[in-house]
Amino acid sequence: MYKAVVVKEFKNDEAIFVEEFSLEELRKGLDEKNFIVKVHAAPLNPLDQNKLLGTIFTLKCPFTPGSEASGIIVESHNKDLIGKKVAVSVQTGTWKEYILATEENSIFLNDDVDLDSASCGFVNPLTAVGLIYQAQKYNAKAVVNLAAQSALGKMINYLAKDSGLNCLNVIRGDENRIQSIIKEYQNENVISTDQDPQSFQKQFKELAEKLSATVAFDPVGGSLTGQIFNNLPQNSILIVYGSLSQKDIEGINGVQVRWANKRLEGFTFYGWIQSIPEQDRKKSKELVQQKMNTLFKTQIHTSYGLNQHKEAISLFRKVQGGQKIIFKMIH
Template sequence: MRAVLCSAFDQPETLTVNTVADPVAAAGEVVIAVHAAGVNFPDALMVLGQYQVRPPLPFTPGGEASGVIIEVGSGVSHLHVGQRVVAFTRTGAFAERLSAPASAVTAIPEALSFDVAATLPLAFGTAMHALIDRAHLASGDTLLVLGASGGVGLAAVMIGKALGARVIAAASTDDKLALCRAHGADEVINYTTESLRDRLKALTNGVGPDVICDPVGGDFTESAFRSIAWGGRYLVVGFAGGTIPSLPLNLPLLKGASVVGVFWGAFEQREPAANAHHLARLMEWVVDGTIAPVVSARYPLEQSAAALRAMLERRVVGKVVVVPIT
């Protein structure tokens, strides 16, 4: 089979596409013919050697994939050959075939496309965990989403709306904000041309947002936190902006507010049943039209580096996928 290989921690352009041995399903595993692999910011960081976990070299990037089971290992009874599935494996997805623990694999309905299915585990899973488990977002709350046109950001816009929140989307261009409006944002802020604090004050009558979802970090963190409502929850999701910001600790004190960490990867490992419930709910929402994940580009296996470069440069709108099997 063909697979993308990372032989040294370096820029995405150093990745190669090689012919390697087909995987075999060990006990408790399945082998999936990969039709789509989601591309995420952690994939790019892993290639650079800047992620929390460094896989042994060489490795194949890509943490989530959808496709069809072509082999089932011993001890697996709930999955079968020919079944359409999605899997979260942390590595290995940028390949024509992927071996995965059966516990990491979930059947998908026929109405769900492979492209969309491959976008759900990490970005939408993170947004679900953030808003439901960590922020306890309630109907009627005001939610501010920073970096709202990216994978996690746009997922948070859709999920926040599905949960009954008033959603304010903040992004860097009017085109990105138009996409956010099309997917449920009630109000938008272009934080390159407008004052984030002034607009939030005007949009919330000076009260501020109850929940802030921040997958970006960087320059707007402190400004956003200074605008948070009394008792608000600030979700620290990631640092796609490239900078890990500092926050004066008197600000949470003055606002009676909470800084809440969101680490979906640990949640997925520690609470698999809760994560599976979120994924099932997400698939129901996609099928019934409550949410509509955006797949803005499809890259062939040979262009995996270009997909990761677009992710690093924050040019991705919604989600993009690598397509090993066309």
Template sequence: MSPKIPKTMKALVLEEFGKPVQLKEIPVPKPRYNEVLIKIEYAPLNPMDLSFLKGSYSSVKKLPVTPGFEGSGTVVASGGGLYGWSLIGKRVAVYVQRSPHGCYAEYAVTNAFQCITVPETVSFENAASGLVNPLTVVMMHKKTLKKKAKAIISNPGASAVGRMIYRYFTANGIKVINIVRRQEQVDLLKKEENAEYVLNSSDPNFQKDLNQLSKKLGATVSFDAVGGSLCAVILNNMPDGSSTYVYGNLSMKNSEASQNDLIFKHKKIKGFWLVDWMKKTSVLENYFLSKKLGSMYNNIMATSFARKYPLNQIEEACRFYLKNMTEGKILLSPSAIEISEINDKKINEQCAQQIQPRL
């Protein structure tokens, strides 16, 4: 028996970029052909969400819109299509790429093929960040294999995606040099992830150590979400012919590279965007790739979370997240009535213990 779907729902609505979102009572959206309606349990705050709210993220979505690119929940209706119908009643992780009905609401709509089923052993919390970061990491690994790199550099290494990069690449036999900004982040990665190579960019010997280590390990690929001058510093201390792929801009400054590196040392700096990669792969390939991720949500692809917030406290949630990114991601929940802490210590310890070679 299908669950009863209300006529209206609570949702955050963005009417103007750079302005606060508003919690409103709006009609529950109806899925079109090949789309499904999901009752949302949790939705994370990602850097891409923050950029979208400010108007600095490339998207086809037009205002007004309910933000929230990913989340977790249960499929309660389908607009048609065999796969969409098969998902009804299933627990899923979702990615809302094009639909204006995002996950910061009680219900969201997305393409059925941007949902993956979640095993009963995986909580809705862990599944909430089950697509964007995990798929990004898998695509990064494919790029690394194509470049035949023996090791990579990850900046920032202590972020949610940085820790996924370390686990996934290590499990597949590729060394990772993790770049962080503070000593407590060095200690964190060594303790919780058993990371072997962690360099502090604030250390006076940082450039010398990076230069020696990248050459020793053959780190000819780096993935950078910080940008700014540090991007140039890292590329400058990599072997000749190396490539940096920029997938974010946490510093809010343009990524840099020296002419000497680009011209005479044949180094490259390129953008890396998951959406572009998804366009280049078939729907079927993306589907099977996504299905593969489900078994990793409790270990290699697990995400550390710090707090849960109700929808009406998104402004406070954004402020906390921007100041405490290393502590873990923030979850928004339509059913939450107050802020609550999340203790992920056990999850992090399990991740470090469960990394196994060659997935």
């Protein structure tokens, strides 16, 4: 038997339980193409908050949250795989002690990789790689990085730099926070939304024009999306990859779409990685594997057991971006 978190009703923390499932039933799904992973840890991600709120229209209760995890392969028809460390992403949920995974949705890890950090080693790293891939596809000279203070925002900043792109980082915070990010990111192009909206938009427009930042990455939504979109240079693309604000996109000026030739598009790393050529997919995963202990290493804020899911979810809703919370399995 193994344990898993199960959500039986949206928007109700009292309807979230830990239940036991048969490992023998899981083994029945084992074939030549997959393997069983003994989960070490699984993070709480913004996508999980959307799932708990019921805003993912394809999701039905009951379900197990979680979109990624780290662990060790314990059963496989290919005996050479047993004992290998992996970071995995599955759409059947990862807040559980055992999962079925495939090579396609796994990244094999080096022996020296910390499995706590590697539990966040799939979604954010490949999202960062995918967004920069799209920016290069659109021949951008610079990108706009919203919520740049987050763990993913930090990855985007450094990956943009490694790829020869300037990065305009948009954060929340006062002047001290701005200076801290400038120093940490080694990038002077940092502005904060914590100011008068007109002043922010004027400052943003000037910097975006100066840098020729024609691709913007938006995980926030709400009115900020409209402010950014309306003040990007002509022929720009705003890529929406999240909705941290839990608000609908607001304030997009139709004139900017028609006459400034701007457009908005959505992005998920699931869809992106399936859409690119196999060679690019392999290179992207190899890049993450090689830099798991450096560029893509994630600082863990707090860890909980599955039975502490209420405390974990409560804290997750309170902490600021960049502070990762994980479930660690007790086997």
